[in-house]
Amino acid sequence: MSIYLDNNATTPVHPRVAEVIERHLRGAGGNPSSDHPAGREAAAAVARARGQVAVLLGCDATEIVFTGSGSEGNNLALKGIAYAYRDRGRHLVISATEHPAVVAPARFLEREGWELTVVPVGPDGRVRPGDVARALRPDTVLVSIMHSNNETGVMNPVVPIAALCRERGVLFHTDGAQSAGKVPIHVRDDGIDLLTVAGHKMGAPKGVGALFVRGGVKLEPLIHGAGHEGGRRAGTENVPYVAGLGEAAALAREEGLAAFATRVRPLRDRLHGLLTAGIPDLELNGHPTDRLPNTLNVSVPGALGRELLAACPEVEASTGSACHEGEDSPSGVLVAMGLLPERALGALRLTLGLSTSECDVERAAAALLEAVDSRFAG
Template sequence: MTRPVYLDYNATTPVDPQVQATIAEVLQETFGNPSSSHVYGQQARAVIERGRQQVADLIQAQTSEIVFTASASEANNLAILGTACARQAQGRHLITSAVEHPSVLQPFNYLQQQGWELTVLPVDEFGRVDPGDLEQAIRPDTVLVSIMHANNEVGTIQPIEAIAAITRQHGIPLHVDAAQSAGKIPVEVNALGADLLTLAGHKFYAPKGIGALYIKEGIHPNPILFGAAQERGQRTGTENVPYIAGLGVAAQLARAQLDHDATALRNKRNRLHHALLDAIPDLTLNGHPDQRLPNTLNVSFPGVEGKSLLEKASDRIAASTGSACHADSDEVSGVLGAMGIDVQRAVGAVRLSVGRPTPDAEIDSAATALIDAWQACLSAGRTGSR
């Protein structure tokens, strides 16, 4: 049986063969505890530090500024909860945006329940924050701003450099969730102006279960896990040596192939978009037409529900209507709602995200499958209404 074309790379990526080989080698040969002082521990520590250097190189950071975590969600929680608690004597006001990932919004909601004040910035019709809105929202007691680099549903890239210029002027730490952008577009912490930045291994061909948080020198979040002093006391727990090694190789590959991959992804995405537009003239793009991840295509199919369309095409393509974290929900995407998109258009939305391994032949096959499914859904709707 032919497997459906995979168009859900924003949900997760397959593990790169070189990453797999590295993990297998470390699992077999480097079993020591990296906190042990003997040779087995030293070998494991050397693997971790090599991975740390590779991740630091990807985002142009210092190795001392990289903390490994079990996921991007954990990194986001550490950045938000840890920084807020560390700075609470200076104020208890926080700022984020309406289109953040749940692993950002939920920690903020928790803090709000604990008595903190939270300002949620609106976005425009493309899903972008207006830096002027941030400027107006900042107060003397603001202690943290968290704005994602690129949105996981529509791919819109935020004006982080302009946002960072404002937070820096006010002396407020800026956390940037770069889980979706790292490996697809340049993510350099100094150029962006980020004080904390989150990475997700499984979004750029490393395994699930490994992430990292960049913490700029001089920023000191409180730990949110308690135990021994691994990762310089920022994240307790014996490090996942094989997955850190894999994350390092994935980061090294992403850095080496960034320009080539970005161009190839953009060409694949546009090929798919144009094929759909040729057959469905009323197809509507959701997200910014230019300031968008090169692999991401979020479109609304007219006259049908996106969920029904994907069910109709499920034997030929694998995609989603939005964030994988909400895949089982029948609710309209909160991201599209924040962008002011009407319910009918939002209901017809589908997120299609291509990846490094996606061949052009699969792009063409997927386009045909989506067009066929759209026509079948329209036909079924007309029949059912009689």
């Protein structure tokens, strides 16, 4: 039996979410814009989900825009703000460890005439608010700094960054794809203007997400059409998946957030402890405590992460490298933190989920330790 430790790549759909989706797939299936019972039923499901996501994030339901993915949410935030505020200025700020779904739209905007500043991260993977403050200019319209990193789980100091942006009249977006559902977020208290959610990182299916857009913030849609989603994203809503995302948000609030803090974090730390006991020079990548409760990114000195995982196929996890045409290249995130390429290539990303058990952790540690032993014996 395989041990799934790749929950930052995607999570299994929660059974209660699957039930809700199935109910809607088998139901009347009306169009939420139609004014008859089937349509009104669909509209009510979308409204309910909007409220559930809003409660998870600490905002008003009108501030939630449903999207087709986390990537879409990030694209909508960056391009939507850049175009809506292009008369205010054409300068954007992102960090050196953003997901490609932020980097690529930022680079696209650069090609279209915007200027981009990429702020560095420290060796612990965190953006320093002082670096963001120094990057701001009178023509800066948007700062986008991820809430937490998908590879290391490192959580950025978004509250002071959001505060300094607000002081300077700059909008602040954060990619919350990895944080939503794992750690508490309150966009209003935290001073966030836009936040991205990806359904499949929190027990909903792939292909559904949400973007929080603070009331009063203008947004140019990516998809023009009828007035869906308050004119911010045209297209008839994917009612079953939207309802599923709402259910996932409700579940996160009812039990998920607490379970990550009290059950998953200790399991993650146990995995770290078991691995360190067997590999005394194992190195932790990222801040020791300001990390998502489910994420462990470690480097095994002298080993290649990819080879270690190949040696224990029962452990389904990720590495700190990408393989292109037979050549391993180290993860840009780890390199941005100042890791030497050898250490980055030895990285393993082990990400637990709500269904990870103690037995999974023990079996995974044993399999990984055996793979390391045979690597160095051979």
